[in-house]
Amino acid sequence: AFPEEVRKIIYTTNAIEALNSKLRRAVRARGHFPSDDAAMKLLFLVLNRAEKEWKMPPREWAMAKAQFVILYGDRFTQAMA
Template sequence: MTFTASLPDATVQTCIVHLLRHSLDFVSYKDRKPVATALKDIYRATDAEAAEKALTAFEGSEWGKRYKAIGQSWRRAWSEVIPFFAFPGEVRKIVYTTNQIEALNSKLRRAVRARGHFPNDDAAMKLLFLILNRAEKEWKMAPREWAMAKVQFAILYGERFTKAMA
């Protein structure tokens, strides 16, 4: 599967950090640093094709042969990994992890679960709006990579992005 320069509106991407953590679950403690270093060639590749070559190289390496489950888990998740490579490096530094998204989703789920039920859809939307406003006030500072990522998003998504930022 290859990606063109135009990105789809909705792309499913797995969290690279979670995939790495899952990979290291298969590794003995003393081998974690060298295996993590070997995996960097995959997620730091310039594009999906180079990443697949790096994955194949990892699978053929000493670490890949010793811990075959790592290559297998990356292959199983590959269709969710390759959307990551459609973005420029500046954007990858922002989207390589989904921890912030998962934290926000957790707050929303917790609020909905505590409420239990809603008389109508508007009531649910109002609650979610209030939770999002409160969560936004907790955000201290944007990551330093955000400035460069914004430029890349403006290039990739054009008016759609600039309207959202207004």
């Protein structure tokens, strides 16, 4: 029932796939771990490093915001304030 711009934002998995790729790459590069805690620490460090790259919103967000304003009017603009 949503316009295409909104569906792209709602259903996108690119960000999730990119994060999973970083985690898999880190684990694969290490190979094996002496304990579960060592694996958790590595994943924690990878997530912290990846979080610093999350500065820009998806490029479809501007068009999706416009559609949300059309669909929900004041409710959306109040929520964004």
